[in-house]
Amino acid sequence: MKKGKKIFALALMVFLVSAALTGCGSNTKSNTASKTSDTLIYAQGAEPRGLDPAMVDDGESAKVMINIYEGLLKYNKDSTKVEPSLAKSWEVSPDGLTYTFHLQEGVKFQDGTDFNADAVKFNIDRQLPPQATKDMAYASFVYGSVKNVEVVDKNTVKINLTAPSTPFLNNLAMAMSAPIVSPKALQDNKNNVNQAPVGTGPYKFVKWAKDENIVLVRNDQYWGTKALTQNVIFKFIKDNSARVVALNNGEADMIDGIDATVVKQITDAGNKIFQAPGMNINYMAYNTSKKPFNDSKLRVAISQAINVPEMVKSLYQGYAEPATSILPTFMEGYDKSVSQVAYDPKASAETLKAAGLTSVHVITYTNPRPYNSANGQALAEAIQGYFSKVGITATIDSYDWTTYKAKVKAGDYDIAFYGWVGDNGDPDNFMYLLGVNDPGLNIALYKNAEFNKLIAKGVATPAGAERNAIYTQLEKIAAADAAWLPISHAQTLAAYRPNVDGFYFHMTGVTPFAGVSKK
């Protein structure tokens, strides 16, 4: 009897293993072949924080949400200009205080409820005081200038502002805060749809296996052009080299978070690289609140010591553009006549010697950032090399990113490294960093009343040549005062398999899949 049991157990084992390796193996292939052609698999480096646009602030969430939700407006595919989406047209009152949106008709949320003016009001109201909670990371950024929302009729909604704000239209196309969520879903889920998103977009949420994947399926009731592919799967693969193997092995159709070091490995396997300008800035900041860098002459002298184009080429191997201004080149207000302090080690050494400056305290971060794929330490060390040529000894203290942010806020440094990833594609979103009174954002602690006045004017001026001129002027002031040394704009790099068609990564960091298909 005992022996019989043993033999049975052994036989079962053999059966299971052989079934796994042979019979079912071939079955798997034929089945997945029919399934995979209608499934796009996108591998990203981290799990989204959640899928409620009001509750999250991370790019990983945005990539998923952009496929589920839509906002009143959306960005043009190749720029950050806004286009109609759930709003088919809009008017701005002459005083810039009232925005009237005419909504698409007959649009339904994925739960079958109607999209209308009430839904828009519901979504904005939950992010305005008194309903807004402190952890709605983008509520005050997107809706900070909103006074109230009025429902004019079923398909018309009026948003009143407290002060004119030109970036407001761009905000409404963002993947954070601005997307419209089904009010019913919000009511059913205690005002938090992080785990149960319902929007009007081309894909519907199916399931989320924590730390593994999120599955979306085509919304066949979608009001616009329906998505080309049936299923989209977002896989989370933390390790960079494992993500590349997954692409080359066919376990993923598209991946992101790659850097220059793996490009050859990817192209050698027959896969393609997606490369586009990125909406970010990688910069070095001087602590302008204390000696020695409260003196702009010394800031200029230090900036003169650094050969930015040479350094950017060697650190990022052609996958970042040397920055000539704070604004990315594709943005409204960018002016190519603006340039930063030019490389001049001789002049630099003379000024520094005359001032008697021989050492600086530099702090930096140890990990790669979206705007700096090489990591802060490599950047700081490259700059240390340039400093030594002009007689300056740099002491570098490096910290992991979270500790580093606290150190930056504490303000105990002469020079620090930082960067910014744009939110809404508006020039104010970059230039305001030098005007705001917050050590976590304006890390140079730069104060200039004239600059701040122009920032306020830029926000209130309607889009156009007059407004762009204001930002060009701001750029010129920033370059002359040299509180920052803009270093580079990192390019967006992603990779995809050769049979994938229509894949693109928008400069705002999102990946809409409705137009992507697989041969």
Add this chain to the structure above:
Amino acid sequence: MLKYIIKRILMLIPVLLGVSIIVFLIMRVFSPDPAPIVLGQHATQQAVETWRQANGLNDPIILQYFHFITGAVTGDMGTSYYTKAPVLQEILSRFPATIELALVAIILAAIFGILIGVISAVKKNSIFDNAGMFIALIGVSMPIFWLGILLIILFSGTLHWLPSSGRINPMLQPAGVTGFYLIDSLIAGDMEAFADALQHLVLPAVALAMYSMAIIARMSRSSMLETLQQDYIRTARAKGVSEGRVIRKHALRNGLIPIVTVIGLQLGSLLGGAVLTETVFSWPGIGAYTVTCILKSDFPVVQGVVLLIATVFVLVNLVVDVIYAFLDPRIKFSKKEG
């Protein structure tokens, strides 16, 4: 026996209290402020203060601990700062992945470890012995993440035999009854999903099993060598018992006690989450998740996970002690205690 088990379970209380105090203090003292991480790049100083106040982080630390421990006793571990999901739900959704991987790895490690150890001991100083101990040496010395990456490059990248990451093809994922995909797919009768889950398990399980297998092999060898020197082995042989029977019934059973201890300890640490293996293979378990949460200063989650792991560790050790009694009838806990 029952009295002994109850006593051991009661011992959990001081252990967990101690562990909770240590993890609580370490997180509060050494971790960066969670507020800026939760609130994002636009957070103002004022928003940070309001958030800290609302989450009780400005209270005296004793009071914070009191709130945490009273919640934990009633089963409320709080909500994750970062994702706002209940901590218990976040942990439970990931724990089955860790258990499944740990069990498969420990089974592999135990089978091959004991096999190598016993053969090495019986054929002492032979080529088997040397080869076995060489494998064991590689197992204890090779960094697990490196082994993992090598396995991925060879079996996924080059040969394309096995998947490199994840637990299962998402389109085949069985409905969650137990959370163990091997069992769930069998319950659903979906052999395709079962095969797929098994294929996904191979590489991480082998990578994870390697170190434990090496330890078990070395322990088995020395334990067997010692047992084979005993008088009762000589007696058994003198009585004419066949060599195979001597090794299986007389030597191995007596030599197993230290081996079971080692297996128990290894299983305990594997259940705590194999951080490196889980990261390299994108295995959605508790280990890699905990590291992410530590980096995000997500205090409630880290506290919850550490308490869970401590509990599991203590329970696994209890099970090991109970197994002793079955292996060696001379060990009787009730008498010893009484």
